[in-house]
Amino acid sequence: MPADTPMMRQYKRIKQSHTDSILFFRLGDFYEMFLSDAKEASSILNLTLTKRHNIPMCGIPYHAAHSYIARLLKAGKKIAICEQTKMPEGGKGIAEREVVEIITPGTVVDEDFLDKDRNNYLFAAGICRDSLSIAYTDLSTGEFFASAFDASKAADILKRELRRLSPGELLIQQSLLEENDEVARILDERTELLVNRYPDWAFDIENSSMLLKKQFNLMTLKGFGINDYDPAVFSCGIILEYIADTSKSLLPHIRRLRIIRDEDFLLLDESSLKNLEITGNLQDGGKRYSLLEVIDQTRTAMGSRRLKNWLLHPLLKKSEIITRQTRVEFLYHNQILLSGINEKLSSILDIERLSSRIGMDKAHAKNLLAVRNSLRSAFELNELLVEWESNDGPGTLSNEVATGAAEILKLLDDSIDEDPSTLLTEGRMIKSGYSMELDELKNLKQHSKEILTAYLEQEKEESGITSLKIRYNRIIGYFIEVTKTNLDLVPEHFIRRQSLVAAERFTTDRLIELETNLNSASDKAVELEKQLFLEVRDQIKIRIEILLSLAAYISEIDCLASLASAATKYGWVKPTISDGSECRIINGRHPVVEANIPSGEFIPNNLSLNDAETSFALITGPNMAGKSTYLRQNALIILMAQAGSFIPADSAVIGIVDRIFCRVGASDNLARGESTFMVEMNETANILNSASSRSLVIMDEVGRGTGTNDGLSIAWAVSEYLLNQIKAKTLFATHYHELTTLEHKRLKNLSLDVRENHGEIVFLKRIKDGPADASYGIHVASLAGLPEEVIARAEEIQSSLEEREQKAGSRTPDSGESKTVELFAAEEMLKSEVMGIDLNNCTPLQALNTIAAWKEKYKN
Incomplete structure (x- = not known):
């Protein structure tokens, strides 16, 4: 070639x-x-x-x-x-x-390319004046969102939103990448994300405003709660233009823009979303062992997507939380209704994504059949809810949606075949009886022999020639053959075509018509069937808002039923929601851990935090005793409560929090040149700069990534800042026992209970008042399988260190102990000094002088 x-x-x-x-x-x-x-x-x-x-x-x-x-x-x-x-x-x-x-990854709507349980977002970001503008849409569902944030926090916001949304594709302003190294690094790490870079002129607020008003047929955007030139509008235009270029179709299913504001929901930063394992686990990001896996008892794909959204956007308004709670409680106390709802929901397919395919002219006949069957089940669901109607219940369909959906159902009932083809060129889409013309064409095609036989019998009867035959050849087509002996009986409307020795061949106007119809019936039937199908699809497209409203109604019922089903399955209770500061949880349990161990084995624990008495709980205890589980379970319980869910506890009063910060654990990010300690400090800085007195702060082992003195100093200072400046509700776990001497009227020492039994350590996993007696680190090392020789040596060193502390240096350890202890001290000092060097501002001469000083200082 x-x-x-x-x-x-x-x-x-x-x-x-x-x-x-x-x-x-x-x-x-x-x-x-x-x-x-x-x-x-x-x-x-x-x-x-x-x-x-x-x-x-x-x-x-x-x-x-x-x-x-x-x-x-x-x-x-x-x-x-x-x-x-x-x-x-x-x-x-x-x-x-x-x-x-x-x-493209962000604009695909074919169900074969999509994960049914998660949204597939196309995400855009740019800087408009002093704001970071973001917009995102799921073309497969028609959802469209926009937000604006302080541009100085662009990197943190993008990191959080990319973690929360996991978009399939990104459209980004080139200057945002060039002028913000942190943003560039964040995107470099997301190797699976398709990133489309656009010059600044492609992001234009006037063009965005015009495109939005055209999309929604509006004169102004004020109906969305923004003015025409709000920074949130800035990134919307590039999304609409990109979709127009790639999909080459109109977007009637994108029918409104929703403005998302931080003050509308409980916020979780990127670290908290990850560490709390809300929608994905820490190992591979999958749903297994996440809160979503436990709580998701939905029966429909659109319900599962909506429930995930609820968990990622817990509510802040008490009235909204209580409304959702009340509906869940109604289903929880009416198990017959709940069972019936789940049964009906199981028969409903993804109306939301089917509607999007209809809106983009991509739906085939099987898609329409799926809509029809789902509508039937939706009406059965609504009838069930009407029977159980209550002010506390989940509600029923509005008259407008019910009427519109009934019209769509009738149209589909009348028109779509029970076993349709997915190809427009195959026919088999339109039901018999919908079109007389199509039925005639199909009848011709399917019953040509019977039709010709019936016509022949008619001519025999009218002419009296009983030996008439209709035959066919490729030269003259269909013809009537008359023997020579019957030529005197031939009717006038017979037209001579051919003479043979023993017979004459004739045709008639009717036979010519039948032949033409038979020859073209197949092609005509396929073309007419295609035309009729497209007309049916267009009629539904006109009513697409009805289908999307119905999908929203069904997905909400599914979410409420899911929360009620999870509460039933796991024995959860309804928490009391308060506008006050108190968070009191009696016998709380970690929802995910409890769901994955044998029933009754999880050890429950209490929590009590409030502004007046205890806002800061300092938690000490050995590793493996359950500190991290306790921290996470309380954060999850509060999040679940504000999402409207029941919770794993005997009872609880939850004072609404505005943000949850969860700094637990850290992993080295070598690609970005950040150590464990740097990651930890970045996350800690974010908490101290962002938390408010209404926030919940979870911190685990702050300062452990550096030298002992440095780490203790940082942990101490962070604790004081949280207590005195921010005054947030805080759970602070630490291995620095010196912190237990901190004194503050709102600080309370807690620890995980441990018992010694004949030299063996038993972790009771129960929270008690007061600091821990010891760390039991060597015992944990023994459980982990360290060699006995190492364990024995560690115990010797520990005894020596404890004795030195008690006698303030009056006794010098053995030579081996002395060298080891001094080495540990020297290493800690050197490590601290190395970590304190500012590499960006250190000249070669300063570096040589520093090394020379170290050599002199540590030569012995």
């Missing part, structure tokens, strides 16, 4: 307009890829890379394209589908081709 053939010139011309996409170039029954596309695709898809005339190429069968496209999307690639749109006249020349669709 020489590089200068007409086809390769056509390929290169089309590819020039789609340089950022892998071009699927249709050649007969294959999609071919050439040059750099072939190299990239063959590597990702494990295809054989071949060469013709030195042009790299690979290909896939067009009917198997879906699986290959899915793998490319997962790898963060765009795919441009180039089809043959017109065959050459007379069979000469090359077929006309054009790109008919661009499929």
Whole structure:
């Protein structure tokens, strides 16, 4: 295949307009890829890379394209589908081709490419004046959101939102990357995310405002709670333009913009979202062993997505929390109703995403059949809720939605076949009886022999010629054959076609009509059926708002039923929600740990925090005693309560918190050159700069990543700042026992109970008042399997250190102990000094002088 053939010139011309996409170039029954596309695709898809005339190429069968496209999307690639749109006249020349669709990770709506339980967001970010503007949409559901934040916090906000939303694709202003190194580093780490960089002129607030008003057919955006030039608007336009360029269709299912403000929801930063394992675990980010896995008892995909959103956006307004709680409680106390709801929900498919496919003209007949069946189940669900209607219940369908949905159901009942084809070119989509013309065409096609026989019998009866026959040949088509002996009986409307020795061949106007209809019936039926299907789909598209409202209603019922089902399954209780500062939890349990161990084995614990008496709990105790579990369980219980869920406890009063900060554990980020200690300090700084007196702060082992003195000093100072300046409700776990001497009227020492029994240590996993007696670290090391020799030596050193503390140095340990202890001290001092060096402001001469000083100081 020489590089200068007409086809390769056509390929290169089309590819020039789609340089950022892998071009699927249709050649007969294959999609071919050439040059750099072939190299990239063959590597990702494990295809054989071949060469013709030195042009790299690979290909896939067009009917198997879906699986290959899915793998490319997962790898963060765009795919441009180039089809043959017109065959050459007379069979000469090359077929006309054009790109008919661009499929990208953030704009895909085909169910084969989507995870049914999670949203697939296209995310945009840019700087507008002094604000970070973000916008995101899920094209498969029609949801569209926008926000604006302080631009000085751009990196932290982007990190948080990318963790919370896990978008499939990002559109970002180039200057935001160039002028903020931290933002650039964040995106470099997310190797799976497709990032599209745009020059600053592509982000234009006037254009964004105009596109939004055009999309929603509005004169002003004030109905969304913003003015036309609010910074939140800034990033919306690039999203709408990008979708228009890639999907090449209108977007009637995107029907409103929702402005998200931090003050509307309980906030969780990126670290807290990760460490609390709300929607994904710390190991691989999967749903297993997350809070979502435990609490998600939904029966529909749209309900599961909505429930995840509820957990990521806990409520702040007491009235909203109590309303949701009350509805969950109603279902919880009416188990017959709850069981019936779950049964009906199980028959309802993803109306939300089906509606989006209808709106974008991508729905096939099976999709419409799925909508019809789901509507039937939705009406059964509504009838059940009407029977149990109560002011405390989840509510019923509005008259407007019920009426509109009934009209759609009738249309689909009348029109769509029970076993339809997914292809427009196959027919088998429209039900018999919907169109008389289509029924006649199908009747012709399916019963041609019977039709001809019936016509022949009619002519026999009218002419009296009982030997008439209808025959066919390829030259003259259908004809009536009359023997010579019956020629005098031939009617006047017979038209002579051919004479034979023993017979004459005739036709009639009716036979010519039947022949024409029979020959074209198949093609006409397919074309008419396609036309009728598109008309039905367009009629539903006009009513798409009804379907989306119905989907929202069903997903909310599903979420409420899920919370009630989880409460029933795990024995959770309804907490009391308070506007005050008190957080009192009696016999609280970790929802995920409890769900994954045998029943009754989890040890419950209490919590009591308030502004007047104890706002700061200092928790000490050995590793493995349960400190981290206790910290996390209380954060999760409060989050669950503000999401409207029941909680794992005997009872609780939850004072609403505005933010939850959870700094527990840290992992080295070597790619960014950040040690464990730097990660820990960044997270601590974020807490101290962002928390308020209404926040909940969870901190575990602050200062452990540096020298003992440095670590203790930092932990002490952080504790004092939280107590005296921020005054947030705080759970502070530490291994620095010196902190237990801190004195403050709102500080309370707690510890995890430990018992010694015949030299063995038993961790009771129960919180008690007062500081821990010892850390039991060597015992934990023994349990971990360290060699006995190491354990014995550690015990010797520990005894020596304790004796030195008691006698203030009156006794010198053995030579081996002395060297070891002194070495530990020297290492700690040197480590502290190294960590204190400012590499950015250290000259080579200063570095040499510092090393020389160390050599002199530590030579002995």
